[in-house]
Amino acid sequence: xxxxxxxxxxxxxxxxxxxxxxxxxxxxxxxxxxxxxxxxxxxxxxxxxxxxxxxxxxxxxxxxxxxxxxxxxxxxxxxxxxxxxxxxxxxxxxxxxxxxxxxxxxxxxxxxxxxxxxxxxxxxxxxxxxxxxxxxxxxxxxxxxxxxxxxxxxxxxxxxxxxxxxxxxxxxxxxxxxxxxxxxxxxxxxxxxxxxxxxxxxxxxxxxxxxxxxxxxxxxxxxxxxxxxxxxxxxxxxxxxxxxxxxxxxxxxxxxxxxxxxxxxxxxxxxxxxxxxxxxxxxxxxxxxxxxxxxxxxxxxxxxxxxxxxxxxxxxxxxxxxx
Amino acid sequence: xxxxxxxxxxxxxxxxxxxxxxxxxxxxxxxxxxxxxxxxxxxxxxxxxxxxxxxxxxxxxxxxxxxxxxxxxxxxxxxxxxxxxxxxxxxxxxxxxxxxxxxxxxxxxxxxxxxxxxxxxxxxxxxxxxxxxxxxxxxxxxxxxxxxxxxxxxxxxxxxxxxxxxxxxxxxxxxxxxxxxxxxxxxxxxxxxxxxxxxxxxxxxxxxxxxxxxxxxxxxxxxxxxxxxxxxxxxxxxxxxxxxxxxxxxxxxxxxxxxxxxxxxxxxxxxxxxxxxxxxxxxxxxxxxxxxxxxxxxxxxxxxxxxxxxxxxxxxxxxxxxxxxxxxxxxxxxxxxxxxxxxxxxxxxxxxxxxxxxxxxxxxxxxxxxxxxxxxxxxxxxxxxxxxxx
Numbered sequence: 144x145x146x147x148x149x150x151x152x153x154x155x156x157x158x159x160x161x162x163x164x165x166x167x168x169x170x171x172x173x174x175x176x177x178x179x180x181x182x183x184x185x186x187x188x189x190x191x192x193x194x195x196x197x198x199x200x201x202x203x204x205x206x207x208x209x210x211x212x213x214x215x216x217x218x219x220x221x222x223x224x225x226x227x228x229x230x231x232x233x234x235x236x237x238x239x240x241x242x243x244x245x246x247x248x249x250x251x252x253x254x255x256x257x258x259x260x261x262x263x264x265x266x267x268x269x270x271x272x273x274x275x276x277x278x279x280x281x282x283x284x285x286x287x288x289x290x291x292x293x294x295x296x297x298x299x300x301x302x303x304x305x306x307x308x309x310x311x312x313x314x315x316x317x318x319x320x321x322x323x324x325x326x327x328x329x330x331x332x333x334x335x336x337x338x339x340x341x342x343x344x345x346x347x348x349x350x351x352x353x354x355x356x357x358x359x360x361x362x363x364x365x366x367x368x369x370x371x372x373x374x375x376x377x378x379x380x381x382x383x384x385x386x387x388x389x390x391x392x393x394x395x396x397x398x399x400x401x402x403x404x405x406x407x408x409x410x411x412x413x414x415x416x417x418x419x420x421x422x423x424x425x426x427x428x429x430x431x432x433x434x435x436x437x438x439x440x441x442x443x444x445x446x447x448x449x450x451x452x453x454x455x456x457x458x459x460x461x462x463x464x465x466x
Numbered sequence: 467x468x469x470x471x472x473x474x475x476x477x478x479x480x481x482x483x484x485x486x487x488x489x490x491x492x493x494x495x496x497x498x499x500x501x502x503x504x505x506x507x508x509x510x511x512x513x514x515x516x517x518x519x520x521x522x523x524x525x526x527x528x529x530x531x532x533x534x535x536x537x538x539x540x541x542x543x544x545x546x547x548x549x550x551x552x553x554x555x556x557x558x559x560x561x562x563x564x565x566x567x568x569x570x571x572x573x574x575x576x577x578x579x580x581x582x583x584x585x586x587x588x589x590x591x592x593x594x595x596x597x598x599x600x601x602x603x604x605x606x607x608x609x610x611x612x613x614x615x616x617x618x619x620x621x622x623x624x625x626x627x628x629x630x631x632x633x634x635x636x637x638x639x640x641x642x643x644x645x646x647x648x649x650x651x652x653x654x655x656x657x658x659x660x661x662x663x664x665x666x667x668x669x670x671x672x673x674x675x676x677x678x679x680x681x682x683x684x685x686x687x688x689x690x691x692x693x694x695x696x697x698x699x700x701x702x703x704x705x706x707x708x709x710x711x712x713x714x715x716x717x718x719x720x721x722x723x724x725x726x727x728x729x730x731x732x733x734x735x736x737x738x739x740x741x742x743x744x745x746x747x748x749x750x751x752x753x754x755x756x757x758x759x760x761x762x763x764x765x766x767x768x769x770x771x772x773x774x775x776x777x778x779x780x781x782x783x784x785x786x787x788x789x790x791x792x793x794x795x796x797x798x799x800x801x802x803x804x805x806x807x808x809x810x811x812x813x814x815x816x817x818x819x820x821x822x823x824x825x826x827x828x829x830x831x832x833x834x835x836x837x838x839x840x841x842x843x844x845x846x847x848x849x850x851x852x853x854x855x856x
Binding site: 282343345393 | 528531532534535536737740743744747772792793794798799800836837
């Protein structure tokens with residue numbers, strides 16, 4: 144189970160919380176180290192490592208950016224960390240093996256994938272109550288809540304479906320069959336389009352939210368890399384609506400996609416086994432987690448160039464950033 | 467065996483496919499041969515008797531979770547026996563009850579007999595025989611194979627040895643027919659990868675190695691110098707005693723030591739940890755290669771049913787053999803079937819009892835179509851045409 148953070152990190156965090164150090168920060172979960180790496184986004188260096196629960200994977204910020212939610216998969220809990228002190232202040236009843244989650248715009252309802260149980264658990268982050276458990280397909284993974292809060296969408300990897308959950312009733316109302324092993328879903332800012340990656344299928348489905356139909360399927364080709372190794376996982380859309388970035392797993396590349404024409408513009412070489420990504424708050428950089436090489440690549444979004452890699456812990460998985 | 471009311475089953479199967487509102491019932495038969503393998507010296511960790519069956523059950527569970535959303539319901543009709551003479555009858559009984567989709571965890575003889583006893587309107591998937599002949603010369607009409615052939619295993623091993631440049635092999639084989647087949651397959655792989663067989667020796671079985679391995683095996687393995695000892699002992703009779711007892715300080719690979727396998731507990735990447743954990747919850751033991759092959763067979767059928775919305779055996783077979791088929795099966799890439807031999811293409815893990823060492827195909831072994839076809843028999847090496855016959 145979870146152990147309290149080292150005194151050293153407490154001291155360090157106290158220092159970091161001082162007003163002088165209001166730099167933008169990234170948190171990276173290290174799946175095989177049971178830690179988070181803290182990256183200063185001005186210097187692009189790791190400034191701290193925080194011990195958390197077992198097998199941390201998905202991480203997400205509260206809407207007011209004061210708390211970090213951490214899926215501690217093997218501790219069977221979602222931990223809540225106070226970002227000012229870097230201390231775990233509570234554990235949410237997440238159901239077994241939480242992997243990924245998404246926070247509703249109401250800042251209360253957290254939708255959690257329970258990978259081993261084929262369930263989505265909905266938890267109230269304030270009262271710590273379990274509001275609902277919804278049966279979904281085998282190995283639920285990706286989670287997203289639409290910007291208007293109406294839909295929670297879950298992907299189930301072995302069932303190869305997107306499950307549409309009505310957030311009013313917590314009923315599963317529709318399913319969209321996609322290619323093998325859907326890993327991640329991401330809504331466009333206006334909530335009209337949903338991007339869904341299929342890791343083994345090698346595609347990204349672009350789904351019209353109103354009709355819940357696939358309107359476009361993207362595939363990827365990288366010279367010298369076998370198509371089977373091109374495995375889309377994370378998807379991130381730039382705030383200006385210009386680009387979609389798709390992390391392509393063991394092909395060690397991130398695809399740059401024109402978010403309006405769906406044309407693949409470029410492939411950027413990053414670290415090994417790239418899964419998840421996040422923009423810095425100013426949208427200047429995109430950070431990628433590279434599990435096998437144990438580092439984070441920094442992509443300059445304007446130049447579409449990888450400018451740095453930052454060594455973090457073992458098997459970096461999730462990443463969030465804040466001011 | 468569970469007997470189903472015949473009329474009811476046929477009625478379900480005969481239901482018109484156009485009726486989307488009704489739940490589509492999919493009946494899959496499973497035949498398992500669980501023979502007594504005879505006494506072995508190394509019997510400390512016995513193989514599970516229900517290997518294969520529990521994999522098929524998990525495949526059904528996984529498919530039903532998916533099927534819930536598609537109004538599909540899968541049922542397994544399983545028969546396992548240790549009696550050779552009961553197999554064909556069990557197959558006929560299931561056929562008469564309306565079952566047309568079969569997962570067969572059987573040996574080569576039984577596979578041939580079962581196919582001969584049933585009409586053509588069936589889908590048969592071999593999840594029990596690794597024999598190379600079934601993929602080359604002794605083709606069974608219309609049969610698919612989810613268990614890798616021996617050649618896929620030995621090619622996977624040989625590629626890894628070639629990439630390590632351990633190209634001088636001492637081959638030791640046991641006295642069972644399958645040991646000879648494994649050793650023959652090793653020789654073919656050695657030839658393909660340019661390895662040299664320093665010597666091929668048969669183990670004599672006249673001492674109890676549990677007490678005397680340290681005395682017996684060093685002189686037995688005293689030959690011209692080799693890089694590696696390759697053991698062919700599928701039952702695990704003497705091979706467990708070879709590591710650390712060789713004349714030269716060399717690694718032991720093959721059926722013991724580091725082994726090419728269909729599946730193993732140590733495989734955990736690519737989401738496999740989730741499959742392992744589901745299996746352990748179901749069966750209360752580790753998932754092995756036979757479980758994996760039966761699981762993959764059921765999942766292949768279910769994937770084809772999902773995509774075609776049909777339960778017709780020939781429609782399903784045609785889809786499975788088409789390039790639209792893809793199976794996510796926790797081996798790091800999508801799996802497909804060879805449209806000549808009906809063999810499921812798949813990466814082969816190389817494991818020792820506590821860790822994954824590597825996975826073949828190794829980098830650099832190229833093929834014009836897919837590097838997975840560097841393992842086992844390519845189209846030109848096979849006389850089978852599973853697509854043509856049904």
